[in-house]
Amino acid sequence: MNLMNANSAVAAEPKIEPQNYRYLCEMVYRESGIVLDESKHYLVEARLTPVARDAGAGDLNALCNLMRAISGRPLRDKVVEAMTTNETLFFRDIKPFDALRQVILPELTAKRRPVQTLRVLSAACSTGQEAYSLAMLWKEMKIPGWDLDILGIDLSDEVLDKARGGRYQQLEVNRGLPAMYLVKYFQRDEAVWQIKSEIRSMARWRKFNLLDDLTPLGTFDLILCRNVLIYFDQPTKSRILGAFRGRLISGGYLFLGASETTLNLDDKFLRRQVASAIAYQKP
Amino acid sequence: MQQALIIDDSKAIRRILGATIRELGFDVAEAGNGREALEELARLPGPVRLILVDWNMPEMNGMEFLLALQGRERHPDTKVMMVTTETAIDQMIKALEAGADEYIMKPFTRDAIVDKLRLLGIVN
Ligand SMILES: C[S@@+](CC[C@H](N)C(=O)[O-])C[C@H]1O[C@@H](n2cnc3c(N)ncnc32)[C@H](O)[C@@H]1O
Numbered sequence: 001m002n003l004m005n006a007n008s009a010v011a012a013e014p015k016i017e018p019q020n021y022r023y024l025c026e027m028v029y030r031e032s033g034i035v036l037d038e039s040k041h042y043l044v045e046a047r048l049t050p051v052a053r054d055a056g057a058g059d060l061n062a063l064c065n066l067m068r069a070i071s072g073r074p075l076r077d078k079v080v081e082a083m084t085t086n087e088t089l090f091f092r093d094i095k096p097f098d099a100l101r102q103v104i105l106p107e108l109t110a111k112r113r114p115v116q117t118l119r120v121l122s123a124a125c126s127t128g129q130e131a132y133s134l135a136m137l138w139k140e141m142k143i144p145g146w147d148l149d150i151l152g153i154d155l156s157d158e159v160l161d162k163a164r165g166g167r168y169q170q171l172e173v174n175r176g177l178p179a180m181y182l183v184k185y186f187q188r189d190e191a192v193w194q195i196k197s198e199i200r201s202m203a204r205w206r207k208f209n210l211l212d213d214l215t216p217l218g219t220f221d222l223i224l225c226r227n228v229l230i231y232f233d234q235p236t237k238s239r240i241l242g243a244f245r246g247r248l249i250s251g252g253y254l255f256l257g258a259s260e261t262t263l264n265l266d267d268k269f270l271r272r273q274v275a276s277a278i279a280y281q282k283p
Numbered sequence: 284m285q286q287a288l289i290i291d292d293s294k295a296i297r298r299i300l301g302a303t304i305r306e307l308g309f310d311v312a313e314a315g316n317g318r319e320a321l322e323e324l325a326r327l328p329g330p331v332r333l334i335l336v337d338w339n340m341p342e343m344n345g346m347e348f349l350l351a352l353q354g355r356e357r358h359p360d361t362k363v364m365m366v367t368t369e370t371a372i373d374q375m376i377k378a379l380e381a382g383a384d385e386y387i388m389k390p391f392t393r394d395a396i397v398d399k400l401r402l403l404g405i406v407n
Contacts, residue, residue, distance in 0.1 A: 089398060091398075091402065094401055094402060170370065170388055171390075171392065171395070173388075174387055174388055174391055174392075174395040175392075175394065175395045175398050176398040176399075176401075176402065178385070178402055179375055179379060179383075179385050179386035179387075180379060182372075182375065182386075183372050183375050183376050183379065186372075187372075188370070188371070188372055
């Protein structure tokens, strides 16, 4: 194999063989729901070449052979993680956050007076900006005696570690975060911006695959699942939307990404226009 | 078209910011420091919707400009954002207290500018 690598390094970068490409796509689909079709060749090569190198495989064909030979999880997880898109930012799209502040959170607190806690799921949370945005927004609402309990889930360990640490680069706090919140809820540690513990303590993080049974997570008043369904096919989207409905209290809300919808996927949510955002309510 | 004013002593930064802001549908006026900016404001016919202002500039810096602006009548729709290499929290607080509506640190990306303008309700 090494000899082959030496040769291929001299020749042009070898392309992945069709059956290996299919093997990778099927594996990523099975493990994460992410659909990679023929148009994603470039993406697969760009993202998996470093993984192959780290694993000591010279190219993607060798990587596939290695995965077939050793059926261990770690390498498979690395491949899947490499194929996820983790882009996120504070207060992404802003409109859902306005709707939450103006309407949804007041409504839910009226409903949940006996327990004085709202449980929120940030599904496919990536590096945590969505969860922390909500936490800051909640802090600003100053509702005495109430708790907001946020659970962030994602299938990537790497993003969860970052979310847990609550440490962000300048480029990240520059994006979408009101300066007022930056000065109030972050501390600067050289080039890193650390979110303060009063905000950090409102969120917990757990590695969890949206394809798995969500029952162990418990029930929620609010689920944010934005900008991940776009990577899935129709049956997977329908299944996950149904699973979210199962996890919401009656009257609870789901928010999706700006380009996502329940339309033709799940007809049991009530679609509500709230402020300038669309929210999906469980009847 | 809505009016924007970009204040920075670096021509390169004015060009980069100007391109982004024009793309968003603004008319862009430029000034190389705070004093020029005040002149520009007096000269421009209509209200200015957006002011992007650097901190460190010769003659009149961004902070002095903000303070000068506080002493004048400001159109209620005018939003002011500081665009600066100053990254100390104390400095940010000072700028916000002096009337900046937003604050973005250099280096910035085009997306980061647009995200901030979205927060200010200036773009959708
Ligand atoms: C583009 S980010 C979205 C982050 C955030 N929700 C937002 O809107 O900004 C997509 C995230 O989905 C995660 N993801 C992809 N497939 C997943 C699955 N099957 N289960 C859990 N998380 C998944 C990825 O790891 C990635 O962090």
